[in-house]
Amino acid sequence: MASTILFQNPFRPGAGHMPPYLAGRENEKKEFLRLISQETILENMVLTGLRGVGKTVLLDTFKPDAIAHRWLWAGTDLSESASISEENLAIRLLTDLSVITSNTMVSQREILEIGFSSSQKIVEKNLGFNFLISLYQKTPGLVLDKLKFILEFVWTKLKSQNINGIIFAYDEAQNLSDQASKNQYPLGVLLDTFQSIQKKDIPFMLVLTGLPTLFPKLVDSRTFAERMFRVVFLKRLNNKDSKNAIIKPISSKCPVNFTTESVNVIIKHSGGYPYFIQFICREAYDAFLPKIAAGENPAVPLQEIIRKLDTDFFAGRWSRATDRQRELLLVIAKIENAGGEFSVQDIVELSKQTIQKPFSSSHVNQMLNSLCLAGLIYKNRFGKYSFAVPLLGQFILRQNKTY
Numbered sequence: 001m002a003s004t005i006l007f008q009n010p011f012r013p014g015a016g017h018m019p020p021y022l023a024g025r026e027n028e029k030k031e032f033l034r035l036i037s038q039e040t041i042l043e044n045m046v047l048t049g050l051r052g053v054g055k056t057v058l059l060d061t062f063k064p065d066a067i068a069h070r071w072l073w074a075g076t077d078l079s080e081s082a083s084i085s086e087e088n089l090a091i092r093l094l095t096d097l098s099v100i101t102s103n104t105m106v107s108q109r110e111i112l113e114i115g116f117s118s119s120q121k122i123v124e125k126n127l128g129f130n131f132l133i134s135l136y137q138k139t140p141g142l143v144l145d146k147l148k149f150i151l152e153f154v155w156t157k158l159k160s161q162n163i164n165g166i167i168f169a170y171d172e173a174q175n176l177s178d179q180a181s182k183n184q185y186p187l188g189v190l191l192d193t194f195q196s197i198q199k200k201d202i203p204f205m206l207v208l209t210g211l212p213t214l215f216p217k218l219v220d221s222r223t224f225a226e227r228m229f230r231v232v233f234l235k236r237l238n239n240k241d242s243k244n245a246i247i248k249p250i251s252s253k254c255p256v257n258f259t260t261e262s263v264n265v266i267i268k269h270s271g272g273y274p275y276f277i278q279f280i281c282r283e284a285y286d287a288f289l290p291k292i293a294a295g296e297n298p299a300v301p302l303q304e305i306i307r308k309l310d311t312d313f314f315a316g317r318w319s320r321a322t323d324r325q326r327e328l329l330l331v332i333a334k335i336e337n338a339g340g341e342f343s344v345q346d347i348v349e350l351s352k353q354t355i356q357k358p359f360s361s362s363h364v365n366q367m368l369n370s371l372c373l374a375g376l377i378y379k380n381r382f383g384k385y386s387f388a389v390p391l392l393g394q395f396i397l398r399q400n401k402t403y
């Protein structure tokens with residue numbers, strides 16, 4: 001009994017929370033290892049997929065691998081970077097870079113060589129942020145010229161240190177946007193910078209993580225992005241990996257044990273999506289604990305868990321949609337392939353059959369655009385659409401039933 005109280009619930013539903021057992025993803029890890037074995041960086045990585053599929057935690061597991069292979073790791077989460085300017089992007093890169101370069105010393109001679117006048121009192125001699133930013137400000141030209149110069153300079157200082165290169169890892173990179181109206185092209189600058197230094201054989205590699213809108217955005221900004229990135233699309237876990245994600249965390253010494261039947265119920269209702277696996281398992285664990293302690297043989301309280309999932313996860317997103325948008329989303333949820341890809345035509349057709357005021361195709365186009373902006377739908381590079389939130393279709397059908 002004491003152990004049932006002491007054993008904490010191991011499951012971790014939450015953005016970026018490392019799961020108790022990271023299931024599957026062997027191919028993706030292999031792909032990352034292949035990319036960091038490149039001598040000249042020809043391919044960078046885009047790690048993409050729906051929300052909750054496990055991009056952030058996988059990126060976190062790449063870091064120790066990279067370090068073990070003598071790469072330095074710089075980067076950050078760009079969630080807050082909705083309207084970053086070119087200048088801010090540069091400062092972002094210098095900030096991240098300075099964390100790993102701040103212990104590297106620059107000699108007096110080098111400082112003079114790169115144009116700091118001798119009358120200037122030079123206090124800083126390590127490659128910390130202050131040094132990088134003043135070098136940035138002194139360097140003539142556009143943001144791109146300045147960045148290229150600094151990255152090249154930094155590499156001349158680092159290359160003797162027995163490292164293979166630097167990885168610049170940016171999570172939620174779909175937030176970067178070029179803004180023609182403001183004449184700000186941070187994404188373009190980022191891509192131009194890395195393409196240019198990689199051509200000079202400097203081993204600085206980009207690993208960008210983000211929603212499925214990310215890669216089309218990169219290609220929109222610079223067509224060469226198509227060739228510059230290896231796109232790894234994270235999908236739901238297969239049955240075997242889902243099962244491991246469910247049972248591995250509780251296999252040893254744990255009071256709670258899921259029967260094969262419970263495991264199958266969890267796999268089915270999570271759809272193999274990692275966030276939902278963690279969510280359902282966490283709830284089921286809490287529900288099981290007292291029952292097992294009382295000698296009962298519990299089953300997963302599915303209805304309650306799904307109701308909680310609807311409130312905790314889906315309801316916020318749903319409440320932001322207008323009535324007419326909800327009507328459209330309901331039509332979409334009824335399309336046979338709603339969990340996969342669908343077209344404007346699919347929606348128009350089904351709306352004719354199912355609702356009184358059907359949608360015209362121009363109307364559907366327009367509404368899909370605003371649903372894309374709201375993060376409920378996304379459009380892939382081939383003009384097809386999908387739900388941007390896993391299992392959203394099923395949630396919508398559940399809502400419809402309760403009306």
Ligand SMILES: Nc1ncnc2c1ncn2[C@@H]1O[C@H](COP(=O)(O)OP(=O)(O)O)[C@@H](O)[C@H]1O
Binds near residue numbers: 025
């Ligand atoms: N391979 C995996 N096995 C088990 N759980 C996972 C796995 N990948 C992610 N998770 C869990 O799924 C949730 C979402 O992961 P996260 O990395 O935040 O997704 P994303 O960044 O794609 O939105 C977290 O609770 C995490 O613990």
Ligand SMILES: [Mg+2]
Binds near residue numbers: 171
């Ligand atoms: Mg994430």
